[in-house]
Amino acid sequence: MTPNPKQGEKSVPHPEVPARPCSVAAALHLVGERWALLAIREIFYGNQRFDRIVRNTGAPRDRLAARLRALEEAGVVERRAYSERPPRFEYHLTEAGRDLAPVLHALLTWGDRWAVDTPPVVFRHRGGPGAEHDLDLASSTCRTCGEEVGPEGLTIEVRAPGWDRAGPVEDS
Amino acid sequence: MTPNPKQGEKSVPHPEVPARPCSVAAALHLVGERWALLAIREIFYGNQRFDRIVRNTGAPRDRLAARLRALEEAGVVERRAYSERPPRFEYHLTEAGRDLAPVLHALLTWGDRWAVDTPPVVFRHRGGPGAEHDLDLASSTCRTCGEEVGPEGLTIEVRAPGWDRAGPVEDS
DNA sequence: CCATGAGAGTTGGAATTTCAAACCCACACA
DNA sequence: TGTGTGGGTTTGAAATTCCAACTCTCATGG
Numbered sequence: 001m002t003p004n005p006k007q008g009e010k011s012v013p014h015p016e017v018p019a020r021p022c023s024v025a026a027a028l029h030l031v032g033e034r035w036a037l038l039a040i041r042e043i044f045y046g047n048q049r050f051d052r053i054v055r056n057t058g059a060p061r062d063r064l065a066a067r068l069r070a071l072e073e074a075g076v077v078e079r080r081a082y083s084e085r086p087p088r089f090e091y092h093l094t095e096a097g098r099d100l101a102p103v104l105h106a107l108l109t110w111g112d113r114w115a116v117d118t119p120p121v122v123f124r125h126r127g128g129p130g131a132e133h134d135l136d137l138a139s140s141t142c143r144t145c146g147e148e149v150g151p152e153g154l155t156i157e158v159r160a161p162g163w164d165r166a167g168p169v170e171d172s
Numbered sequence: 173m174t175p176n177p178k179q180g181e182k183s184v185p186h187p188e189v190p191a192r193p194c195s196v197a198a199a200l201h202l203v204g205e206r207w208a209l210l211a212i213r214e215i216f217y218g219n220q221r222f223d224r225i226v227r228n229t230g231a232p233r234d235r236l237a238a239r240l241r242a243l244e245e246a247g248v249v250e251r252r253a254y255s256e257r258p259p260r261f262e263y264h265l266t267e268a269g270r271d272l273a274p275v276l277h278a279l280l281t282w283g284d285r286w287a288v289d290t291p292p293v294v295f296r297h298r299g300g301p302g303a304e305h306d307l308d309l310a311s312s313t314c315r316t317c318g319e320e321v322g323p324e325g326l327t328i329e330v331r332a333p334g335w336d337r338a339g340p341v342e343d344s
Numbered sequence: 345c346c347a348t349g350a351g352a353g354t355t356g357g358a359a360t361t362t363c364a365a366a367c368c369c370a371c372a373c374a
Numbered sequence: 375t376g377t378g379t380g381g382g383t384t385t386g387a388a389a390t391t392c393c394a395a396c397t398c399t400c401a402t403g404g
Binding site for chain 1: 202
């Protein structure tokens with residue numbers, strides 16, 4: 001999979017360049033495989049445990065396990081034990097992982113416009129109690145207040161019925 | 173791809189949603205398959221013919237043909253004849269396709285930082301003859317002039333040796 | 345007239361990946 | 375003692391991908 005697992009050296013003396021050297025391609029090589037970005041989305045949402053990620057992405061368990069391992073190896077996520085005996089881990093984003101926010105934002109914005117009827121998730125600015133303002137995701141600027149909004153002031157509003165930030169709501 | 177391309181019904185009468193409704197997932201469903209974004213990158217670079225895209229992305233020809241067809245169907249690219257007899261086409265971006273620029277920018281920026289040693293492609297502001305200023309891709313703002321730069325003022329500087337915007341330079 | 349070549353794909357297997365479902369294991373709870 | 379939960383593996387079949395070779399149409403050159 002990874003051409004140079006360690007970096008710095010190529011085992012293959014491949015003098016021919018097979019494709020354009022490109023950061024987009026390099027990025028996709030690390031995070032562009034199926035399920036990878038959806039797993040990262042879930043971790044952004046705070047769903048850091050394996051089963052949650054499986055449920056919310058719909059990925060096959062084995063694929064997700066493989067992807068998370070690859071992302072760990074790529075330095076995008078980090079596996080942190082939250083229990084010894086039995087060993088249990090949760091996945092956190094590294095700085096590189098958190099730095100993928102603009103990628104997800106761009107995809108979200110595009111998808112909102114071109115890939116869905118009505119946006120299932122909306123990010124808003126929680127100005128005060130009861131006050132929820134529209135947010136420009138690209139600039140993290142509140143359209144009402146005009147000010148920049150940090151993560152604290154941010155509300156994720158899941159509009160899709162039956163779902164919230166953590167996953168499907170159980171309606172036993 | 174399509175959740176159930178053939179079988180119109182599930183054996184289980186379970187109207188359960190399999191995964192979180194999400195614009196990111198919807199977007200990836202349309203443009204997240206292998207080679208798709210790289211093909212779009214090439215079209216952005218002005219390489220609109222099949223062979224060019226094949227050469228520059230390194231994608232297998234059959235995959236690329238399939239991907240381009242899917243992208244056309246998704247309304248992201250458009251196939252335009254540039255010759256009858258023999259029928260020849262080139263691929264152009266639709267509005268939806270052009271709207272993917274922020275996605276590619278985000279991936280490029282991330283890749284520049286986390287996936288390559290040194291950026292193989294740099295976007296710059298062509299202020300005047302000989303004047304090339306750094307550009308902040310996220311905001312399309314020139315770091316020197318402080319002004320917004322439209323597509324006309326934009327230079328794509330390919331730094332990878334042996335490559336330019338059109339593809340590998342022939343050195344014979 | 346014939347050969348060569350470009351452009352844009354198809355085609356035919358073989359090699360990989362992916363999938364879904366079942367299984368496993370260690371523990372908690374009741 | 376039995377059931378449930380969390381976090382995965384394993385398995386074998388199904389779907390995708392890869393690659394090289396092939397096709398078809400025309401243009402060009404000798």
